[in-house]
Amino acid sequence: MTTFLIILSIALAVLAVGQLMRVFEASSKLKGETSEVPTDAENRYQAKMMLVFLLGYFSFFIWLVARYGDLLLPEAASEHGVLLDNLLDFNFAIITIVFAITHVYLFYFAFKYVFDKDRKAYYFTHSNKLELLWTTVPALFLAVIVIWGLSEWIDITMDETPKDAVVIELYPKQFDWTARYAGADSTLGASNYNMISGTNPLGVITDQTLSDKIAELEGEIAEMQTELDAAPAGGLKEEELTERIEKWNRTLDKVKSFEGLEAANREYGNDDILVKSEFVIPLGREVAFKFRSRDVIHSAYMPHFRAQMNCVPGMVTEFHFKPTITTEQMREKTNNEAFDYILLCNKICGAAHYNMQMNIRVVSEEEFNKWMAEQKTFKEDVAPDETAEVSSEVGMEISMIEQ
Numbered sequence: 001m002t003t004f005l006i007i008l009s010i011a012l013a014v015l016a017v018g019q020l021m022r023v024f025e026a027s028s029k030l031k032g033e034t035s036e037v038p039t040d041a042e043n044r045y046q047a048k049m050m051l052v053f054l055l056g057y058f059s060f061f062i063w064l065v066a067r068y069g070d071l072l073l074p075e076a077a078s079e080h081g082v083l084l085d086n087l088l089d090f091n092f093a094i095i096t097i098v099f100a101i102t103h104v105y106l107f108y109f110a111f112k113y114v115f116d117k118d119r120k121a122y123y124f125t126h127s128n129k130l131e132l133l134w135t136t137v138p139a140l141f142l143a144v145i146v147i148w149g150l151s152e153w154i155d156i157t158m159d160e161t162p163k164d165a166v167v168i169e170l171y172p173k174q175f176d177w178t179a180r181y182a183g184a185d186s187t188l189g190a191s192n193y194n195m196i197s198g199t200n201p202l203g204v205i206t207d208q209t210l211s212d213k214i215a216e217l218e219g220e221i222a223e224m225q226t227e228l229d230a231a232p233a234g235g236l237k238e239e240e241l242t243e244r245i246e247k248w249n250r251t252l253d254k255v256k257s258f259e260g261l262e263a264a265n266r267e268y269g270n271d272d273i274l275v276k277s278e279f280v281i282p283l284g285r286e287v288a289f290k291f292r293s294r295d296v297i298h299s300a301y302m303p304h305f306r307a308q309m310n311c312v313p314g315m316v317t318e319f320h321f322k323p324t325i326t327t328e329q330m331r332e333k334t335n336n337e338a339f340d341y342i343l344l345c346n347k348i349c350g351a352a353h354y355n356m357q358m359n360i361r362v363v364s365e366e367e368f369n370k371w372m373a374e375q376k377t378f379k380e381d382v383a384p385d386e387t388a389e390v391s392s393e394v395g396m397e398i399s400m401i402e403q
């Protein structure tokens with residue numbers, strides 16, 4: 001309401017000024033004044049004002065850069081991040097130089113060539129020399145930017161992931177992240193959304209989760225069947241239940257088809273490690289990320305590492321980088337005890353999108369190995385009689401998704 005009133009009063013003020021100007025024009029016309037033609041003194045005053053404006057304009061620009069410049073991006077904490085920053089700085093440098101030159105000329109010429117009735121404008125139709133200059137110079141700069149940028153991008157995205165890389169899957173859903181480490185075998189276990197259950201939020205396929213899921217589905221189907229047998233024939237309830245049983249049977253068929261996977265593929269998942277709220281990566285070692293999504297498109301954004309990748313349902317996207325500064329070192333550098341690297345969702349994905357984040361801790365190789373050894377593997381995690389409470393909660397969420 002306040003905003004509306006402010007807009008309304010501004011609009012009314014503009015209208016009032018417009019009407020007043022018309023009154024002045026009409027009255028000076030009646031008096032016979034020729035106010036449309038400025039006097040020489042007025043012209044000289046306007047020309048000087050152009051210089052004053054130029055000075056104010058650049059002072060404001062310099063103040064803005066000094067005051068807010070460091071809000072652009074935090075210090076890069078990955079190897080390729082430095083390359084990207086150099087590229088960005090080069091672009092900013094060119095833009096700033098061109099901006100300064102063109103604007104100085106714009107306002108200085110308005111001052112220098114103030115109206116003079118004794119001066120005649122120099123007229124020429126075109127100049128080949130000028131055309132050549134203002135075509136080739138920008139073309140050269142653009143070529144440098146494009147070729148340099150492309151070659152860096154190819155270096156960053158096309159080079160092969162080293163064998164000793166830490167493999168981590170980032171799995172988003174509305175509205176949180178789960179990180180899954182490939183474990184001792186450096187291979188992520190196969191996964192499928194049909195396998196998702198209370199104890200298996202990422203749908204990892206192992207012998208254990210397969211038999212659990214089949215038992216769960218068969219149990220549900222049997223329950224629905226009992227209900228169906230008791231339902232009155234020909235009713236709406238019978239139709240609904242029959243449809244649901246058919247749907248669940250299709251899921252069961254899909255899940256059973258995973259039994260045909262090679263034994264090794266049902267083994268890789270056992271030593272995977274699932275973590276929430278924070279994940280840890282080692283300094284100076286390549287980290288290979290794989291991204292999936294459970295529901296909608298999310299985007300994994302790690303600003304300090306200059307990394308961002310879409311997480312798309314139904315496909316796996318990838319990115320890898322090498323961290324160069326530990327969390328501790330960054331805390332000292334920024335003089336901020338509470339500093340943490342962060343993973344954010346950078347795709348507006350729903351109501352609690354703003355809350356989709358996860359801390360990232362960069363530690364030394366030894367610390368990383370120690371941390372890994374302390375984590376429970378997926379096999380230990382899905383052992384029966386554990387996480388019973390969590391299971392019912394997540395189970396509800398999944399049944400909601402399946403509807």
Ligand SMILES: [Cu+2]
Binds near residue numbers: 298345349
């Ligand atoms: Cu999201």
